[in-house]
Amino acid sequence: MVRQDRRPGYEDLLAAHGRIQPHVHRTPVMTSHYFDERVGARIYFKCENFQKVGAFKARGACNAVLSLSEEEATGGVLTHSSGNHAQALAYAAGIRGIPAYVVMPETAPQVKADAVRGYGAQIRFCEPTLEARERHSREWVAETGARFVHPYDDWSIIAGQSTAALELLDEIPDLDAILTPVGGGGLLAGTALACVLGPGHARAFGAEPENADDAARSLRMGEIQPSIHPRTIADGLLTSLGLRNFEVLKDEVRSIFTVSEEEILTAMHLVWQRMKILIEPSSAVPVAVLLSGRFDGPAARIGVILSGGNVDPRQTP
Amino acid sequence: MVRQDRRPGYEDLLAAHGRIQPHVHRTPVMTSHYFDERVGARIYFKCENFQKVGAFKARGACNAVLSLSEEEATGGVLTHSSGNHAQALAYAAGIRGIPAYVVMPETAPQVKADAVRGYGAQIRFCEPTLEARERHSREWVAETGARFVHPYDDWSIIAGQSTAALELLDEIPDLDAILTPVGGGGLLAGTALACVLGPGHARAFGAEPENADDAARSLRMGEIQPSIHPRTIADGLLTSLGLRNFEVLKDEVRSIFTVSEEEILTAMHLVWQRMKILIEPSSAVPVAVLLSGRFDGPAARIGVILSGGNVDPRQTP
Numbered sequence: 277m278v279r280q281d282r283r284p285g286y287e288d289l290l291a292a293h294g295r296i297q298p299h300v301h302r303t304p305v306m307t308s309h310y311f312d313e314r315v316g317a318r319i320y321f322k323c324e325n326f327q328k329v330g331a332f333k334a335r336g337a338c339n340a341v342l343s344l345s346e347e348e349a350t351g352g353v354l355t356h357s358s359g360n361h362a363q364a365l366a367y368a369a370g371i372r373g374i375p376a377y378v379v380m381p382e383t384a385p386q387v388k389a390d391a392v393r394g395y396g397a398q399i400r401f402c403e404p405t406l407e408a409r410e411r412h413s414r415e416w417v418a419e420t421g422a423r424f425v426h427p428y429d430d431w432s433i434i435a436g437q438s439t440a441a442l443e444l445l446d447e448i449p450d451l452d453a454i455l456t457p458v459g460g461g462g463l464l465a466g467t468a469l470a471c472v473l474g475p476g477h478a479r480a481f482g483a484e485p486e487n488a489d490d491a492a493r494s495l496r497m498g499e500i501q502p503s504i505h506p507r508t509i510a511d512g513l514l515t516s517l518g519l520r521n522f523e524v525l526k527d528e529v530r531s532i533f534t535v536s537e538e539e540i541l542t543a544m545h546l547v548w549q550r551m552k553i554l555i556e557p558s559s560a561v562p563v564a565v566l567l568s569g570r571f572d573g574p575a576a577r578i579g580v581i582l583s584g585g586n587v588d589p590r591q592t593p
Numbered sequence: 594m595v596r597q598d599r600r601p602g603y604e605d606l607l608a609a610h611g612r613i614q615p616h617v618h619r620t621p622v623m624t625s626h627y628f629d630e631r632v633g634a635r636i637y638f639k640c641e642n643f644q645k646v647g648a649f650k651a652r653g654a655c656n657a658v659l660s661l662s663e664e665e666a667t668g669g670v671l672t673h674s675s676g677n678h679a680q681a682l683a684y685a686a687g688i689r690g691i692p693a694y695v696v697m698p699e700t701a702p703q704v705k706a707d708a709v710r711g712y713g714a715q716i717r718f719c720e721p722t723l724e725a726r727e728r729h730s731r732e733w734v735a736e737t738g739a740r741f742v743h744p745y746d747d748w749s750i751i752a753g754q755s756t757a758a759l760e761l762l763d764e765i766p767d768l769d770a771i772l773t774p775v776g777g778g779g780l781l782a783g784t785a786l787a788c789v790l791g792p793g794h795a796r797a798f799g800a801e802p803e804n805a806d807d808a809a810r811s812l813r814m815g816e817i818q819p820s821i822h823p824r825t826i827a828d829g830l831l832t833s834l835g836l837r838n839f840e841v842l843k844d845e846v847r848s849i850f851t852v853s854e855e856e857i858l859t860a861m862h863l864v865w866q867r868m869k870i871l872i873e874p875s876s877a878v879p880v881a882v883l884l885s886g887r888f889d890g891p892a893a894r895i896g897v898i899l900s901g902g903n904v905d906p907r908q909t910p
Contacts, residue, residue: 304621325869545907552642552902554869585869589906590862 280343280432283524286473289466292435293442296338299371300328303440305447310550315566317575320451322444325555325585329363329395331512332440332583333427336462337364339436340425341372349374351421356409358384359512360584361427366395377422379412381405387588428460429518438466441480444579445470451478452574455562456581458482458491458532459513461521463583468528481573482525482532483562485510485540491517492532495525509537509593512558512584533571535564541593543567547582548589556587597660597749600841603790606783609752610759613655616688617645620757622764627867632883634892637768639761642872642902646680646712648829649757649900650744653779654681656753657742658689666691668738673726675701676829677901678744683712694739696729745777746835755783758797761896762787768795769891772879773898775799775808775849776830778838780900785845798890799842799849800879802827802857808834809849812842826854826910829875829901850888852881858910860884864899865906873904 280288306321324332341353352375355365362378369376376397380389381404389399400416402408417424426433440463441454454471456463468480484492488506494517503516517525525532535543544560546567547553559582565571566578597605623638641649658670669692672682679695686693693714697706698721706716717733719725734741743750757780758771771788773780785797801809805823811834820833834842842849852860861877863884864870876899882888883895 330869548871548906552647552871554865554871554906589865589871590909592907 280435282431283520284431284435284469288435289438289442289470289473292339292432293439295342296335296436296439299338300334301326302443303327305444306551306553308551311563315578318577319566320444320448320577320579321551322440322579322581323553324440325553325559325582327584329360329367330584330586331360331364332437332463332581333360333364334367335439336433336436337361337368337425338371340430340432341365341368341374343432344423348423351423352376353425354378354413354417354420354422355425355427356380356413357427358388360586362388362392362397363395365425366392366397370396375420375422377416377420379409379416381409426518428462429520431520433462434466434469434520434524436466437462438470440581441467441470441579442474444581445474445476445478448577448579449476451476451577451579453481454478454579454581455481455483455565455571457510457513457558457561457583458484459558460515461491461517461525463581464529465521465524467581468524472528478579479573480529481571482529483565484532484534485513485561486534486536488513489534491525492534494522495529495532498526508540510540510558510561512556513561531573533565535561535568539564539568554585554587554589555582556584559583559585597752599748600837601748601752601786605752606755606759606787606790609656609749610756612659613652613753613756616655617651618643619760620644622761623868623870625868628880628883632895635894636883637761637765637894637896638868639757639896639898640870641757642870642876642899644901646677646684647901647903648677648681649754649780649898650677650681651684652756653750653753654678654685654742655688657747657749658682658685658691660749661740665740668740669693670742671695671730671734671737671739672742672744673697673730674744675705677903679705679709679714680712682742683709683714687713692737692739694733694737696726696733698726743835745779746837748837750779751783751786751837751841753783754779755787757898758784758787758896759791761898762791762793762795765894765896766793768793768894768896770798771795771896771898772798772800772882772888774827774830774875774878774900775801776875777832778808778834778842780898781846782838782841784898785841789845795896796890797846798888799846800882801849801851802830802878803851803853805830806851808842809851811839812846812849815843825857827857827875827878829873830878848890850882852878852885856881856885871902871904871906872899873901876900876902
């Protein structure tokens with residue numbers, strides 16, 4: 277097993293799938309008469325909210341950790357994150373039996389810290405700035421010899437995230453399009469590679485909050501635009517694009533559609549109410565795009581990756 | 594097709610399944626590592642929250658309506674209910690292309706009335722007493738020639754509700770027990786018949802709120818005890834047992850376990866959080882029984898029927 281150090285080909289995606297399959301769920305694909313009617317197309321929802329740790333992030337983290345050589349793995353793995361990637365990396369390290377270290381902003385909610393600890397990771401808290409997170413990470417790597425695993429700007433992470441689309445295309449081969457949310461771009465880049473390299477004709481499209489539209493702007497401008505003061509309920513989509521992620525998006529993704537905060541909330545509540553499944557706000561972003569009528573891609577059979585379900589519905593507007 | 598006018602045999606249950614199959618979902622069976630660990634058994638959740646109209650009631654109503662002769666069906670069907678049965682009957686009547694009439698207490702929430710109208714039924718509102726509901730029903734039946742369909746004390750309804758357990762046992766044949774909530778007893782009676790008449794060795798058990806424990810008391814006393822001033826968040830479980838339902842329960846159900854309001858809420862929130870699916874409070878009652886450690890039935894492989902998902906999580910304590 278060797279760490280993915282270049283843009284993955286189709287065989288790399290398949291290898292990632294084989295590698296992680298024993299440790300992640302093959303999540304179900306759901307349909308809903310209500311959403312089909314509203315959108316005027318057949319919609320296939322890939323339910324990564326049912327994934328291990330409650331989000332697709334388990335896929336990338338497992339692939340990254342299981343791809344390490346014995347030597348690379350001995351010191352454990354480390355990341356800085358307050359979100360689903362932290363839990364996912366802790367989970368993956370537990371599978372491999374190596375230590376996991378997570379640098380978290382001291383402002384992170386108690387439940388998130390508890391969840392990460394529940395998977396057996398050690399936590400260090402720091403001031404809630406990128407500078408502090410990076411400095412603490414470097415120091416802790418130096419102390420432990422742990423390997424830093426970036427949440428999205430990493431080819432093995434991208435290959436891992438592609439496996440949700442691989443499974444969806446395996447089940448519904450004649451999809452025309454797959455929509456995913458975009459934060460750092462791991463899920464969208466992986467999905468785009470699965471679409472372009474695989475046998476079908478599906479194309480990948482992105483969905484982003486208007487209030488965190490750096491990926492849409494980056495794609496239009498042809499170079500990465502930073503995410504400045506993002507203010508969105510879709511807390512998984514705050515980060516700027518990664519270099520590797522943008523490289524794939526630039527080549528393989530035609531459009532990223534944006535939606536308002538109100539559209540995101542409405543879409544999330546409709547999925548709860550009509551499908552009886554819990555999705556987090558980030559997952560609702562592609563659903564909101566479809567409901568908005570703004571999606572202009574090929575529209576007969578559309579896949580949507582519901583990226584995660586880590587939300588407390590009683591504490592959401 | 595003939596209305597079921599006697600206690601159904603196994604062939605009647607299978608016939609009901611064949612009759613309704615084109616019109617209801619074969620709902621998925623989910624498992625959860627978390628609940629298996631907590632309970633110390635393998636738990637199989639039959640997800641009727643994903644059923645048409647959001648609850649198992651679609652099964653009974655479809656069987657009742659599709660079992661009517663042409664002559665019986667012409668005048669349409671009528672019921673009094675503010676809950677899932679009203680929506681289910683309206684849905685079933687729509688399939689058959691006959692009118693549906695629903696008498697509702699004027700205190701019923703607007704959303705419930707809207708949902709029933711959405712399925713094409715006509716509504717008459719009355720004072721929120723059983724006497725008023727029954728009087729208005731009689732009068733409306735006299736006007737329209739509609740056939741009254743009781744929500745649970747009806748063999749064709751019971752046969753219809755049995756089909757959730759039939760599917761569960763078809764998928765997991767070696768279950769030891771199936772737990773269901775108990776209100777009027779339609780789901781539990783149907784489940785008990787499926788267990789006893791079918792090929793496996795599973796036995797059915799009931800789960801009830803302490804604050805609406807009339808079925809547990811009825812089983813202990815050997816005769817139906819009325820549900821007096823039930824005060825529970827499990828709003829599907831307020832009614833007293835039906836005669837036919839009790840007849841089956843007395844013969845085929847050994848125990849009905851009770852849980853507190855707090856246990857019900859905790860169980861509901863845990864299912865939301867851990868399984869990422871929305872269930873209504875009534876569905877959480879059997880889960881609460883398992884978490885309480887009070888269940889003393891055969892416990893290696895346990896089925897639970899999650900009866901419905903009609904809940905607004907933002908408006909729940």
